[in-house]
Amino acid sequence: NLLVFLPQKNIWLFNKEELEKRLEAKYSFEKIQIIKNLPNKLSVILTEKQYALIWHEDDKYYYADNSGEIISETSVLDIKDKNYPLIDNLSSKKIDGNKTQIAQEDIDFVNNLFIKLQDYKNEFKVLSYIYDNDVNTIKANIENGPKIFFNTQGNMDKQLEKALLIKRDQLKNDFFKKEYINVRIEDRVYYK
Numbered sequence: 001n002l003l004v005f006l007p008q009k010n011i012w013l014f015n016k017e018e019l020e021k022r023l024e025a026k027y028s029f030e031k032i033q034i035i036k037n038l039p040n041k042l043s044v045i046l047t048e049k050q051y052a053l054i055w056h057e058d059d060k061y062y063y064a065d066n067s068g069e070i071i072s073e074t075s076v077l078d079i080k081d082k083n084y085p086l087i088d089n090l091s092s093k094k095i096d097g098n099k100t101q102i103a104q105e106d107i108d109f110v111n112n113l114f115i116k117l118q119d120y121k122n123e124f125k126v127l128s129y130i131y132d133n134d135v136n137t138i139k140a141n142i143e144n145g146p147k148i149f150f151n152t153q154g155n156m157d158k159q160l161e162k163a164l165l166i167k168r169d170q171l172k173n174d175f176f177k178k179e180y181i182n183v184r185i186e187d188r189v190y191y192k
Helices: 016-026 104-120 156-177
Strands: 029-037 041-048 053-057 060-064 070-074 086-089 126-131 137-142 147-151 180-182
Touching (some): 053 104, 104 137
Parallel strands (some): 053 086, 147 180
16 A cells, blocks of 8 residues: 555665655654565554644644644544543644644643543543643633633642642632632632
8 A cells, every 4th residue: 555655666776765754744653664675575664643632723623642743633523532631722823734832841731630630520520721822821621610720830739739729628619600710829829
């Protein structure tokens, strides 16, 4: 099937780099390995990229890898039962080529927060993570509740601890009536 891409018929003259560039331009692979097995065989080993998150931008949904590179477009119906964080891009930074414009540390923060929040599903369910123009900020969009503002440069555990403390001890049932809970500032919590 891949031999369709090969303009050369002579393995001795075959250009591995050219095939690799063509495959990278047309498809999204984690790794491409091309081996000439002389005298007359060619091995092409492809490793697919792994989904790490779902990127939502301008009414479209995409699967993306851990570096924010778009793997494929998908539909809202397709993502319902997937176990990946959903990032709503409300920023002015839009997809450029096949790459989201979110910083790597923000992707890492969302992925780590997503994992940590799995332990608190009974406390609150996160529908999505909002990436907007607020610097160093990710907002967790809570089902039937507030948005929780996290500082991506701060200590995630301390911020999560503050959010849980506010929910359990201070606001209790009023927690879900709030518009937002801001735990970004050290030793302080703001809510509205």
